[in-house]
Amino acid sequence: MKSLARVLSYLKPYQKGVATTLLLAIATTLLDLVPPWLIKVIVDSLVDDDKEPLWIYGPIAGLALIYLMRTLTNHQRIMINNKVEQNVVFDLRSDVYHALQNLSLNYFENRSTGELMSRANDDVNYVERIFIDGVEQVVTAILTLIGISIILFYMHWKLAFVALLPIPFLIYGAWVYTAKAHDQYHVVRKRAAKMNAKLQDSISGIRETLSFNRQLHEIKQFEKRSRDYCDGTLEVMRLWAFYSPSMMFLGSLGTVLILLYGVGLVQAGTITIGTLVAFVGYLALFYTPINQLHSVNHMLQHALASGERLFEIIDTVPEVQEAPNAILPSTNVQGMIQFNQVNFSYVLEKSAIQEVNFTIPAGEKIALVGHTGSGKSTLIKLLMRFYDVKSGAIHIDGYPIKGLKISYLREQIGLVAQDPFLFNGTVADNILYGNIGANRNQVISAAVAAHADPFIKNLPDQYDTLVGERGVKLSGGEKHRIAIARTFLKDPPILVLDEATASVDTETESHIKQALDTLMAGRTTLIIAHRLSTL
Known part of the structure; x- marks a missing residue:
C-alpha cells in the first residue's frame, strides 16, 4: 500500500481538478440511483388501477431527463479526469528521466539499456492505467455502493441483508487473488524487461548478426525470452480466469436470493411488485x-x-554525489591537473590503479600509453568524476575535484572518444551538443576548425542532414570530425583524446590530426594511446 500511496501522491499538485472530478463523480452516481426508483413508481402505477393513465408519462419524462444529465456530467468528468491523468503521468515520467540523468555511470554499466527503457516506457504506461481508469472507477464504485446500500435498507432492510450475503465471500476472494497476483506481476515485469533488453541489444548489433549470419540464433534467443514473458502473463491470466468468473457468479447469487425471498414478500403483501x-x-x-x-x-x-520498479530508479542514490558546499568558480580553470596517491577499484579486492601520482602543468600535452586494461581510461573516468577515487585525491588548479560543482567540473573537460557517439538528429544538432546556446555561424566555425565543413557541405541537406542512430549514415572519420567540432564549440580548457585516431585509415587520420592540432592549441591535453606510433 505504501507504493500505491506514493503513486497517488502525484495527484497533489492537481487538487482542483481532482476535486472537480470527484464532485462530478458524485453527481453521476446520484443520477444513476434515480432510474430504478422511477421504474418502481412506473410499475406500481401500472399495477394501481386508481392512477390516471396520463400520470405515468411524468416519471418517463423524468427518466429521459436523468439519462441526459448523467451523459453531460459523465462527459465533463472524463474530460477533466483525463487532463489530470496526463499531467500526473508526465510528472512521473519526468521524475524517472530526471533520476536516470543524475545517476552515476556505474548504474548504467551494470544494467542493460533495454531494461531501463522497459521501466521508463512500459512501467510508466502500466501505472498510467491507475489514473485513467483506476481512481475514477474506484471512486464511482464506492459512491454507488454506499448510495445503493442506503436505498436498499430504506426500502426493506431484511431483503437488503439477504441481497448482501455474498459480500464476505467476494472480499475473501479479492484478498486471495491480490496475494497471489502481486508477486506474479513482479515476475512478468522482470521478464518483459529481459525481453526488451534482448530486442534492443539485437537491433543495436544487427550488423554483427548479419555479418556472422546469426539471424536464426538471435531469433531463438528472442523467442525464448518472449515465451518466458508470455508464460508469466498466462499464469496471471489463469488466476484472473478463475477469479473474475467466480466473483461474478457469487454476485449473481444476490439476485437469486432476492427473488427467492422477495417473491414470498410480494405474495404476502409486505412489498409491492414495483x-x-x-x-x-x-x-x-x-x-x-x-x-x-x-x-x-x-x-x-x-x-x-x-x-x-519506477520508484527503485527514483530512490537510487548516485554513488558520485556533489558536496553540500561545492565550489562554483567564476572563471574557467587554467588546466593544471594533479593526481596524488590515487587508488581505485571497480570490484573489491581487485585494484584498477594503485598509488598514481603525476602533475600536468596548465597547457601541457601529456600522453598516457599502455596496454589494454592498464588503467588509462580509468584515470579519465576519475578525472571527470564518473567514478570517485577510493583513496587519494585529484586536483585541478589546486581545487580538489570533489569540492567542485560536478556540472562545472565537466564543463572544463572536452572528451573525444575512440568511438564517438552521435545522436539520432542532424549534423548541426550533434555539433550543438557542445554548446546548445550557440548560433548557426558558431556551429559552422567549429566545423571549419575541425576540418568537417567540406564533407558536411557535400551531404544531401548539409548541416540539416540526419545522421541516423549513432551516426550510422556517416563514416568513422566523419563521425570523429563532428565529435571534434562539438568539442571546439564547447571550448574547454582541458582536452582528453581517447584513442581518437586508432580506428581510421591513414588519409582520414591525417585530416583528424590536423583538426586535433588546432583543437589542442593552448589547452591542457591528455592523449590516451595503446602505442607510441599512434601519437
Whole structure:
C-alpha cells in the first residue's frame, strides 16, 4: 500500500481538478440511483388501477431527463479526469528521466539499456492505467455502493441483508487473488524487461548478426525470452480466469436470493411488485461496481509492480554525489591537473590503479600509453568524476575535484572518444551538443576548425542532414570530425583524446590530426594511446 500511496501522491499538485472530478463523480452516481426508483413508481402505477393513465408519462419524462444529465456530467468528468491523468503521468515520467540523468555511470554499466527503457516506457504506461481508469472507477464504485446500500435498507432492510450475503465471500476472494497476483506481476515485469533488453541489444548489433549470419540464433534467443514473458502473463491470466468468473457468479447469487425471498414478500403483501423490480434493478447496479473493483484490483497489481520498479530508479542514490558546499568558480580553470596517491577499484579486492601520482602543468600535452586494461581510461573516468577515487585525491588548479560543482567540473573537460557517439538528429544538432546556446555561424566555425565543413557541405541537406542512430549514415572519420567540432564549440580548457585516431585509415587520420592540432592549441591535453606510433 505504501507504493500505491506514493503513486497517488502525484495527484497533489492537481487538487482542483481532482476535486472537480470527484464532485462530478458524485453527481453521476446520484443520477444513476434515480432510474430504478422511477421504474418502481412506473410499475406500481401500472399495477394501481386508481392512477390516471396520463400520470405515468411524468416519471418517463423524468427518466429521459436523468439519462441526459448523467451523459453531460459523465462527459465533463472524463474530460477533466483525463487532463489530470496526463499531467500526473508526465510528472512521473519526468521524475524517472530526471533520476536516470543524475545517476552515476556505474548504474548504467551494470544494467542493460533495454531494461531501463522497459521501466521508463512500459512501467510508466502500466501505472498510467491507475489514473485513467483506476481512481475514477474506484471512486464511482464506492459512491454507488454506499448510495445503493442506503436505498436498499430504506426500502426493506431484511431483503437488503439477504441481497448482501455474498459480500464476505467476494472480499475473501479479492484478498486471495491480490496475494497471489502481486508477486506474479513482479515476475512478468522482470521478464518483459529481459525481453526488451534482448530486442534492443539485437537491433543495436544487427550488423554483427548479419555479418556472422546469426539471424536464426538471435531469433531463438528472442523467442525464448518472449515465451518466458508470455508464460508469466498466462499464469496471471489463469488466476484472473478463475477469479473474475467466480466473483461474478457469487454476485449473481444476490439476485437469486432476492427473488427467492422477495417473491414470498410480494405474495404476502409486505412489498409491492414495483419494490421488488426496483430491488433487482438496484442490485444490478450494486454488483456492477463490485465487478469494476475486481477489474481495478487486477489492474492495480500490475501497476503496483511497475510502480515499485519506477520508484527503485527514483530512490537510487548516485554513488558520485556533489558536496553540500561545492565550489562554483567564476572563471574557467587554467588546466593544471594533479593526481596524488590515487587508488581505485571497480570490484573489491581487485585494484584498477594503485598509488598514481603525476602533475600536468596548465597547457601541457601529456600522453598516457599502455596496454589494454592498464588503467588509462580509468584515470579519465576519475578525472571527470564518473567514478570517485577510493583513496587519494585529484586536483585541478589546486581545487580538489570533489569540492567542485560536478556540472562545472565537466564543463572544463572536452572528451573525444575512440568511438564517438552521435545522436539520432542532424549534423548541426550533434555539433550543438557542445554548446546548445550557440548560433548557426558558431556551429559552422567549429566545423571549419575541425576540418568537417567540406564533407558536411557535400551531404544531401548539409548541416540539416540526419545522421541516423549513432551516426550510422556517416563514416568513422566523419563521425570523429563532428565529435571534434562539438568539442571546439564547447571550448574547454582541458582536452582528453581517447584513442581518437586508432580506428581510421591513414588519409582520414591525417585530416583528424590536423583538426586535433588546432583543437589542442593552448589547452591542457591528455592523449590516451595503446602505442607510441599512434601519437
